[in-house]
Amino acid sequence: MQPQWPCEFPGVHWIDEEEEQAVLDVLRSRTLFRHYGPAKPKYVETLEAAAREFYGVRYALAVNSGTGALTTAMAALGIGPGDEVIVPSFMWVATVAAVVQANAIPVLCEVDESFTMAPADLEKKITRRTRLIVPVHMAGSPCDMDRIMAIAAQHGIPVLEDVAQANGGCYRGRKLGTFGAMGIFSFQLNKNATAGEGGLLVTNDERLYWRAFSAHDMSLFWRDAQPVDPEPDVLTWPQGRRMPELCGAVASVQIRKLPQIVQHMQQSNRRMRAQLEGTPGLQLRRLNDPEGDAGPFLIFLLENEAKAIHAVRQMKEAGLQSAVRLADYGLHIYSNIPALVSKTTLSSAGNPWSLEQNAQSVYRYAKGACPASDALFARSILLPVPSRLTEEQENWAVQVIKKAVQP
Ligand SMILES: Cc1ncc(COP(=O)(O)O)c(C=O)c1O
Incomplete structure (x- = not known):
């Protein structure tokens, strides 16, 4: 008989009684919220502690999705009008959406035969307005981080790594997500470790961490289950992207299995x-x-x-x-993303494309924009x-x- 090719969903095939127990524990304690409840919440915190250890970083912040992690990172990094953000032609709609949501302009970079950002084209795409480079470790595989980091350093541009599709991967022995100023991950169903939904940000930069924290929550911090106003420097607008304990329960087990x-x-x-x-x-x-x-x-x-x-x-x-x-x-290929090709606006004001600050950043995104890709x-x-x-x-x-x- 012909063997069956199983469905994808890498983390799903490893779900067993460990995840079941963790979920039951959350339900039985009725402690569904990460900051407080009838009992002391623990799972989202456990996930963050496991992430700090696994990636070897100072800060890890769990959020509600990979898309949420990207938009939170944009807020932490202060990306906005007048900024160009370089993204590869092969990514996921969320990567480019986070740029547009920030009212910045995405600039497409070719991929090479590794199907990740082509360093030679990256150099060509940098302008005076480039504020961020987003290498995406696509389809499990690391970008050429030596060359990308060297180019970024030469121009003084921060790097945000999108590791949604390559969680647990490395480049020259170092975990993906730890090269740039920030790294993001996803726990969506079709990811290497999953909780159905969920995301994570990692960074070694204290200020970026607290800005991300404030943005993902309600523009405040929590100390001993009490909300505290942040310092003005890390104050941002709330996005409501907290990870729930049920999600943290599954993700905290899956990250150990990763x-x-x-x-x-x-x-x-x-x-x-x-x-x-x-x-x-x-x-x-x-x-x-x-x-x-x-x-x-x-x-x-x-x-x-x-x-x-x-x-x-x-x-x-x-x-x-x-x-x-x-x-x-589908939406992994730049020219298949209808909202990008048609430059769909965020509001009737026409932003981000119509903003005066973006007037010099005029690009096209229809097929042909990245001919090598x-x-x-x-x-x-x-x-x-x-x-x-x-x-x-x-x-x-x-x-x-x-x-x-x-x-
Ligand atoms: C490269 C990439 N970035 C970001 C995301 C967004 O993650 P999520 O689905 O958790 O929002 C995905 C999800 O498929 C992805 O593949």
Whole structure:
């Protein structure tokens, strides 16, 4: 019988009685809120403590989603009108949405054959108005952080790493999310560690942490379950992005399991890559650090668009339903994001595009804005690598791919 290709959702396959117990504990104590309740809340705090240790950072702040983490980070960093923020052409709508929500202007950067931000193009996209660089460790894989950090340092521009898709990954032995001024993560269902929803920010900068804290909550701090007014320097507007205890309960267990989940995906991914290496007409995605790739996706390039369209169809028919040609990968591709292409405004005032402060930042986002990326997306295929594969399932998928790409 043909092996089944399991659904993706990496963290989901590892949920067991540990998560159940934690959730029951929250419900039985009726302590659903992170700051106070009938009993002393503990799970969101436990998650934050585990995150500080796991990533090796001074500060970790749990929030309600990865999108929420991005908008909170923008507030902490003070991004606003007149600012340009560089984002890669291959990301998620949330990455670019956080920039627009801040009334700043997104500037697209090409990706290279690693499918992450191309450092050579990043240099070209920097202007006097560039206020932030957002490398996205896309589809599990680290960006070229040596070159990106060097360019950022040379121009004195802060970096916010979007690690939503590569939680647990590393670059040259250092955890992703710890290179820039801030790093963000997601615990949404399809992430390496999940609570259904949830997000996290990490930083070593005390001031950024407190600004993020104030923004994610109600513009105040909590001491001994009492609200306290923050110092003026860290005062921001509230966004209401606190993580609930139920979510913290699941996420605090999942973050402990993350190394094991990632190790499983890495092993499957490496075994599959090794078998696919040298297949005529197929080129594997370049990895900026093969050791640090968290493993949840396999990406490969074919010679042209027609071959990629044909191969995806064959793969799906054979049972690899989750295979997708990158050009068709929804809101991960800049030109597939309708609100971006049409420069949808935040209000009838036309902002952010119409703001006087943004008058010099005029860019287009329709297909063609990043031609090198467009060419890569057209001929490349992505396949999620589920987190509990057997070697039989891996071998079967490799045979399906080899057959699908045959000339
Ligand atoms: C690269 C990237 N950034 C941000 C997010 C947003 O995370 P969330 O879905 O938790 O809001 C996602 C989620 O898919 C993502 O893939």
